[in-house]
Amino acid sequence: SCSRLVLGIETSCDDTGAAVMDETGTILGESLHSQKEVHLRSGGIIPTVAQQLHRENIERVVQEALERSGVTPAELCAVATTVKPGLALSLGVGLQFSQRFVREHNKPFIPIHHMEAHALTVRMLHPLTFPFLVLLVSGGHSLLAVARGVGDFLLLGHTLDEAPGDTLDKVARRLSLRKHPQCFTLSGGQAIELLAKDGDRKRFGFRTPMGQTPDCCFSFAGLRNQITMLIKKKEAEEGVEEGTLLSCVNDIAAATQHTVALHLAKRTHRAALFCKANNLLPSDNPTLVLSGGVASNQYIRKALMIITEVTGLRLLCPPAKFCTDNGVMIAWNGVERLREGNGILPPDVDVSYEPK
């Protein structure tokens, strides 16, 4: 075939990912190494540890993606790599590797914005045209934007403090959810979703953040403070040590998940109304795209489904494996750029270059 082939590389946080894709969006080969278990054990991502693990795995992950695709480096049309945003030490490993690779094989380089990749992933799977509304929720980000084109986003709101995945991870750590056998290998967000299933979300009421602020921004630090205060109070009442609460963990998980979902839903509702009032979305099939690691949460998906129903939008959400970080979404963003002939740099470029 004469379809152009792209190698995508992702190392912005704690996943080392690579994928080879053709111009139609068909995945020819992929590989993903997750550092999740190491970081769960140490109670959070230590950047130097993440960097070391990326270094140990990147060569093999890229090699695997290439081998599984049956594509040789010489057959590639371009290499696309995440250049921002993310942990500088993690990003650096992918950047250095890519810089060496594109020079050695004389291939054009496509710098990728990690959030643009999350936002565009759904176009690999669904026929979706611009513009559309997008809510991205992960361990590092929380944002609402109108995607008007590849590399053309109108930012409507962002988090003022921490991201929702970070909040869920920290609450899970504060409750020592890893001590629950069924949560041992789960991320904080996954553990809270699982325990919330057997919880009463109404037993504890948390205030929904930013009730008096008429914009589309997010805040989770205040909510986390409310949750921590409740946990401390319950630990004192039961006379147990920090992180050993047993009796109401499910109810706390349920209330936490509910309040995060409600906050995301309310801000998205406002954004949808704003888009409608200002004709920012097509009247034919207006769409909300929900993605990022936290978007794999079924309770949060349902909350957003209610919002899309009342505002007359269609909800599109990639399957969980494409919501979390991976090399495929980076390769796809490379394909999107290649199709537009936009943002493609020569092999000898300094790859610390950042796209706007």
Ligand code: KG4
């Ligand atoms: O997109 P992602 O893989 O990496 C970042 O770019 O941050 O997202 C990871 C985040 C973690 O904070 C994790 O707790 C959260 O996504 N997460 C979830 C679920 N699965 C992963 N949060 C809520 N419910 C889930 N099922």
Ligand code: ZN
């Ligand atoms: Zn991400």
